[in-house]
Amino acid sequence: MAGITLDNVVKRYGRLEVVHGIDLEIAHNEFVVLVGPSGCGKSTTLRMIAGLEDISDGEVRIGDRVVNDLPPRKRNISMVFQNYALYPHMNVRDNLGFGLKIAGQSPAVIEERVNEAAEILGLSELLERIPAELSGGQRQRVAMGRAIVRHPDAFLFDEPLSNLDAKLRVQMRTEIKKLHAKVRTTVVYVTHDQVEAMTLADRIVVMKDGHIEQVGRPMEVFNHPVNTFVASFIGSPPMNLIPATVAAGQVRFSDGTTVPVPTRLADLVAEGQDVVFGIRPDDxxxxxxxxxxxxxxxxxxxxxxxxxxxxxxxxxxTRFAGQEVQGKMFDPRDVVPGERLTFRLSLDKAHVFDATTQKSVRAL
Ligand SMILES: Nc1ncnc2c1ncn2[C@@H]1O[C@H](COP(=O)(O)OP(=O)(O)O)[C@@H](O)[C@H]1O
Ligand SMILES: [Mg+2]
Structure with missing residues (x-):
């Protein structure tokens, strides 16, 4: 049993603090995705879990062990990087088994673990090939296999798919998901791609500027973003966010247009409050x-x-209250620029954020 706990984890490079006290509890066998824009501290956080970066402050625990001062090889975790490097002159079997051999495992154990991993990953037919004889996806699977054979307490992935072309990326995403279903184990997965996060995660951790903005199941984060950042980051195309003011039970936009405050939010807004009205293109x-x-x-x-x-x-x-917004038409017919259309807003699905704090009025 090994979940992972981050307790007020801080990372500083010299005087520059880049991770500002992160708290996170990852359950045993949970698939957690850290997602956020480039530079928000995802890799740094993952590398502190792996032991590849010192932890400046706070505590990382794997299972019930504090691992702050343990070297990577004693943490019993496996890391899969974006730039996986296979040994070019070794066949798949030896690539898979090499780490175990270095660790001094017996040939019998190595063979058993290699065969097991090859079976899980569908590599059994390819064991005698060298990397040059494999497709990109197969190489990626070998890289994952090298992690699997170690029977780690947790897998850490840092953008493992970003070097692959779009089609292969989708295919490998599915494979990783299937893999997790087979090899139930704790996974921490870093990506800047919100679609990857949505499709893979049991829980998503949305990060920005070294902070966690929101943690939740994918649909929870999608349906109930706690602030405008999460609202615009999760979901594609992004949620429309339009400044407005609450007046007499209505949301009043800068061009004088009004729509009713959604009933479920009526008690959460105040007369005269400056807000940001959020509506996804789907709605x-x-x-x-x-x-x-x-x-x-x-x-x-x-x-x-x-x-x-x-x-x-x-x-x-289209343009609404002086701002570009996007809508969607399902069951489409031809639409031409300049055409006037009556759009229906699903207020059930609308969001209201406070303009000053940018927080959802549900979360205030
Ligand atoms: N070795 C380093 N020295 C100084 N700053 C660093 C170092 N590594 C990363 N950073 C900074 O820390 C921040 C977080 O980086 P990183 O964790 O790599 O972001 P992400 O993986 O989310 O793109 C960035 O601002 C980056 O420039
Ligand atoms: Mg990174």
């Missing part, structure tokens, strides 16, 4: 072309500036 759809039946709606007429046909849906760029 701003021409009348008759939405995907869900909303109980509360508001209709506004907008002019199409650009339409992108994506197949089953069309992304519509």
């Amino acid at each position: 701003l759809t021409p009348v008759g072309h939405g995907i869900h039946e909303a109980r509360e709606t508001a209709d506004i007429e907008l002019t199409v500036e650009l339409a992108e046909l994506l197949g089953t849906e069309t992304l519509i760029y």
Whole structure:
């Protein structure tokens, strides 16, 4: 049993603090994804768990062991990097077994573990090949296999898919998910890609500027972002965020347009409060072309500036209260720039953030 606990973990490089006291509890066998923009401290946090960076302050525990002062090899965790390096002259079998051999494992144990990992990863037929004879995806699987054979308490992944082309990335994402289902173990996975985070994670940890902004199950974070940063970071295309003021039970935009304050949020806003109104493109759809039946709606007429046909849906760029916003049309017909369309806002799905704190009024 080994979960991972971060207790007020700080990282400083000289006088520059880049991770500002992170608290996080990762359960045994949980798949946790650290996601956030480049430079927010994901890799640094992961590397402190791995033992590749000193911990400036706070405590990291794996299971019930404090590991702050343990070297990486004594932490019983495996790390898979973006730039996986296989030994080019060794075949797959030897690449898989090399770490165990160095660690002094017996040939019988090595063979058993290598065969087991090859079986799990579908590499059994490829054991005699050298890396040059493998596809990118197969090489990536060998890299993961090298981690698996060690039977670690946890796997740490740092952007393992970012060097792969789009198609392979999606394929490997599925493989990692399947792999976790087979080899139930604790995983900490770092990515800047919110789609990867949404699809892989049991729980997502959204980071920004060395802080955790929100921790939650993917749909929780998607449906209930605690602030405008999370709202715009998770979900693609991003949520529309439009400044407004609360006046007489209405959300009033800069051009004088109003929509009712969603009933479920009515008690959470104050008259005169400056807010940011949030609505995802999926919830701003021409009348008759939405995907869900909303109980509360508001209709506004907008002019199409650009339409992108994506197949089953069309992304519509328009302008609302002086700001570019995006809506979606499901079951599309042709839409042309300049066309006036009545859009229906699903107020059930709308978000209201305080303009000063940028926090969701649900979270204040
Ligand atoms: N060795 C270092 N010395 C100084 N600053 C560093 C060092 N490594 C990383 N940083 C800084 O720490 C911050 C977090 O970096 P990192 O954890 O790599 O971000 P991420 O993985 O989220 O892109 C960045 O601002 C980066 O410039
Ligand atoms: Mg990084």
